[in-house]
Amino acid sequence: MAILRFKALESSINRTPIAVIPPSNKVSDYFATNVFDKEKMHKYLSKDVFKQVQEATSTGQRIDRKVAELVATSMKTWAISLGATHYTHWFQPLTGSTAEKHDAFFELSDEQRPMESFSSSALVQQEPDASSFPNGGIRNTFEARGYTAWDPSSPAFVMEGPGGKTLCIPTIFVSYTGETLDFKAPLLKALSALNQAAIPVCQYFDKNVTHVWSTLGIEQEYFLVDIDLFNARPDLEMTGRTLFGANAAKSQQLDDHYFGSIPARVYGFMVDLEIESWKLGIPLKTRHNEVAPSQFECAPIFEDINLAVDHNSLLMDLMDKIARKHHFKVLLHEKPYAGMNGSGKHNNWSMSTDTGKNLLSPGNSPKSNLLFLTIFINIIKAVHDHADLMRAGIASASNDHRLGANEAPPAIMSIFLGGQLNAVLDEIEKSVKDKKMTPEEKTALKLNIGKIPEILLDNTDRNRTSPFAFTGNKFEFRAVGSSANCGHPMTILNTIVADQLRTFHTEVESMTKKGTKTDEAILKILRKYIVESKAIRFEGNGYGEEWKKEAKKRGLSNVTTTPVALDAFLTKTTLSLFERNNIFTHRELEARHEIMLETYIKKIQIESRVMGSVAINHILPAAIKYQTLLIDNVRGMKEIGLAKETYAAQVEIIKEISAHIVIIKANVDEMLEVRKKANSIENLRSRAIAYCDKVKTYFEIIRYNVDKLELIVDDESWPLPKYREMVTIR
Ligand code: ADP
Ligand code: MG
Numbered sequence: 232m233a234i235l236r237f238k239a240l241e242s243s244i245n246r247t248p249i250a251v252i253p254p255s256n257k258v259s260d261y262f263a264t265n266v267f268d269k270e271k272m273h274k275y276l277s278k279d280v281f282k283q284v285q286e287a288t289s290t291g292q293r294i295d296r297k298v299a300e301l302v303a304t305s306m307k308t309w310a311i312s313l314g315a316t317h318y319t320h321w322f323q324p325l326t327g328s329t330a331e332k333h334d335a336f337f338e339l340s341d342e343q344r345p346m347e348s349f350s351s352s353a354l355v356q357q358e359p360d361a362s363s364f365p366n367g368g369i370r371n372t373f374e375a376r377g378y379t380a381w382d383p384s385s386p387a388f389v390m391e392g393p394g395g396k397t398l399c400i401p402t403i404f405v406s407y408t409g410e411t412l413d414f415k416a417p418l419l420k421a422l423s424a425l426n427q428a429a430i431p432v433c434q435y436f437d438k439n440v441t442h443v444w445s446t447l448g449i450e451q452e453y454f455l456v457d458i459d460l461f462n463a464r465p466d467l468e469m470t471g472r473t474l475f476g477a478n479a480a481k482s483q484q485l486d487d488h489y490f491g492s493i494p495a496r497v498y499g500f501m502v503d504l505e506i507e508s509w510k511l512g513i514p515l516k517t518r519h520n521e522v523a524p525s526q527f528e529c530a531p532i533f534e535d536i537n538l539a540v541d542h543n544s545l546l547m548d549l550m551d552k553i554a555r556k557h558h559f560k561v562l563l564h565e566k567p568y569a570g571m572n573g574s575g576k577h578n579n580w581s582m583s584t585d586t587g588k589n590l591l592s593p594g595n596s597p598k599s600n601l602l603f604l605t606i607f608i609n610i611i612k613a614v615h616d617h618a619d620l621m622r623a624g625i626a627s628a629s630n631d632h633r634l635g636a637n638e639a640p641p642a643i644m645s646i647f648l649g650g651q652l653n654a655v656l657d658e659i660e661k662s663v664k665d666k667k668m669t670p671e672e673k674t675a676l677k678l679n680i681g682k683i684p685e686i687l688l689d690n691t692d693r694n695r696t697s698p699f700a701f702t703g704n705k706f707e708f709r710a711v712g713s714s715a716n717c718g719h720p721m722t723i724l725n726t727i728v729a730d731q732l733r734t735f736h737t738e739v740e741s742m743t744k745k746g747t748k749t750d751e752a753i754l755k756i757l758r759k760y761i762v763e764s765k766a767i768r769f770e771g772n773g774y775g776e777e778w779k780k781e782a783k784k785r786g787l788s789n790v791t792t793t794p795v796a797l798d799a800f801l802t803k804t805t806l807s808l809f810e811r812n813n814i815f816t817h818r819e820l821e822a823r824h825e826i827m828l829e830t831y832i833k834k835i836q837i838e839s840r841v842m843g844s845v846a847i848n849h850i851l852p853a854a855i856k857y858q859t860l861l862i863d864n865v866r867g868m869k870e871i872g873l874a875k876e877t878y879a880a881q882v883e884i885i886k887e888i889s890a891h892i893v894i895i896k897a898n899v900d901e902m903l904e905v906r907k908k909a910n911s912i913e914n915l916r917s918r919a920i921a922y923c924d925k926v927k928t929y930f931e932i933i934r935y936n937v938d939k940l941e942l943i944v945d946d947e948s949w950p951l952p953k954y955r956e957m958v959t960i961r
Pocket of ligand 2: 450577
């Protein structure tokens, strides 16, 4: 194994960067060439059909069979012209990665003549076996079959691989009885709920608004590690993170990696990733080094949220494929290395209207500013009322390492507004009166509201420690994990905001019916929300211990572990929230909850097993070998008559090694027993908690002792690549 380590190290040092040549110097020459977008549809479809498809896409209506047939034919012609031989429905099951099942266009006609074919039925619906995907027991009680259905609002694309090209059709994935089994279907439902709820609210201010949608820009953090070093680490290979590893003497303490110059090999990877992304219509814009050594980030220009989520899933897949080409492995795990920063996925989120307004961007008049404030305050209220659900939406075994680890937002949900907007909210709280306001009072308040500057983006006024921060013209949900499918937290966010906006509208209507003027009703209700949601507003340091105490005083939850955080999915509040917005039925929520618990258990179980086997099969043999070497040495020294003091150091190390070995062995054995016990627990939640509170607690002590051994044992015989070797990219 040590030989493998050195071989891996040698090849990682000797690699030459792979240069990549873009199809053109201008990205606009080849952006979205592999996407069946509006432009291509226009070219391949008659005007009339094109219009029908566009309409159906923007309104979310069904596309009729005849039109679908024409779309399928043109899609096939286009894809074949690019060299595609196969097609697949491309979907996002609850495994967390994307799924595809390829079929050839090739077909035999009735006369057994070979031909290329792609029918509307192949475009619109397919039937993958639902029982092979996580379904939370839905398949046991209902039909085993599931189907994927075309999402015309996300354009089809041609994926290139070394072996050929495939037409990919974005689809939702549902069980035969209609339960959603993926991340896309609920998101689409939440977006529809948001649209319906936001329109009447926007119309208080602008009658021309007839469509509201969400926008999302996802910043993706990741680590790169040389593929040979990766392959020499069974823990990394099986769990996505290093279960062992002493900290390198030099890690991120000098802060010299962030925004530093990009190593040539990494640069080659980034350029390649960008080219392939651009071809697929992913609008990547930014690339840079991140805080930890060998950590990087890329970010696209924001898009319609459904597309942004699809693009992020596609991007993660591309990153993996392209990294391999450059002899890297991309690590999307939230915490690949202990003691170094983890990776997140900042979700920059806002809402837009068909009148061209970003609803989180203040305007230049009191009226447009009041619209901005209405949306803004309703979002704050929604996050306040459903903070536990927001927390549950980002819960996973891997993200648990990150939240609250003094480098990422804590598990406490809070919102950062910035000084200016805090002042505006305080002002409204102070000036809006319960009784009827005088015209002078109203004018004074409107004047103040009109004063909100159009540009709020002030970089000095930024708080990087907040899990949910307002950043000038959007909210940034920073607690999302780097490996997550954003569809999940975004379904939650859009649903709670939709629900809140509907409540707001109802409240305003009932007040105006009783004779209050609309603008006064709006202000009064907003004031009420400001008061009610005060506890969630926090401008200070979210990483500090002080905040934990303060949050407790305010009655905010701080749930640090996944199995308990997930409870928020099954509270009465959540169940009725999702049901009244037509996002999830009770059955679906229970199924999802079950899947998330199962995933958690499996992840910890795998980590525990890998930990045991690496400790016993890799670490202990190396330690014992080195110890034997020392024993031989001591024996030799004794034999030639040297004094005891001359080999005292060796004896000391021999003893130290023994002590660590004893602890490691005992704890691995004990952990196995505890795991067995946990496995016998029938109730899923209790089993998950047992894995979290019992099994996982052994990780720390086993790791501690292994890492101590790493610092003692001869470098030449250490079996695993070390941190300093893995995080240094040459
Ligand atoms: P940061 O300083 O946090 O990196 P940027 O301005 O670079 O901020 O934006 C980060 C992300 O936010 C980008 O993906 C960007 O496109 C996205 N973004 C900007 N405006 C919006 C918006 N209105 N809605 C959603 N995302 C947005
Ligand atoms: Mg950001």
